[in-house]
Amino acid sequence: MSQRFDPNVPPSAIRDRDLSALTFLFNRYDMAEVEDDIERVLSRLPPTPCWEDEDLEFLKH
Helix, strand or coil: CCCCCCCCCCCCCCCHHHHHHHHHHHCCCCHHHHHHHHHHHHHHCCCCCCCCCCCCHHHHC
16 A cells, blocks of 8 residues: 655655765756756647636636
């Protein structure tokens, strides 16, 4: 049986092994190029519609 996520339980501290792995992944000489590439790809995606807003609400007034 899988454990359920409990938002009331505080997160555990990050392990040294995990910190080393994250440092290796994100401490790159070409990180600026990676960021530019991510921004370029994200800028091509359409924005997610806000389902809480009524698109035609302005027409009712």
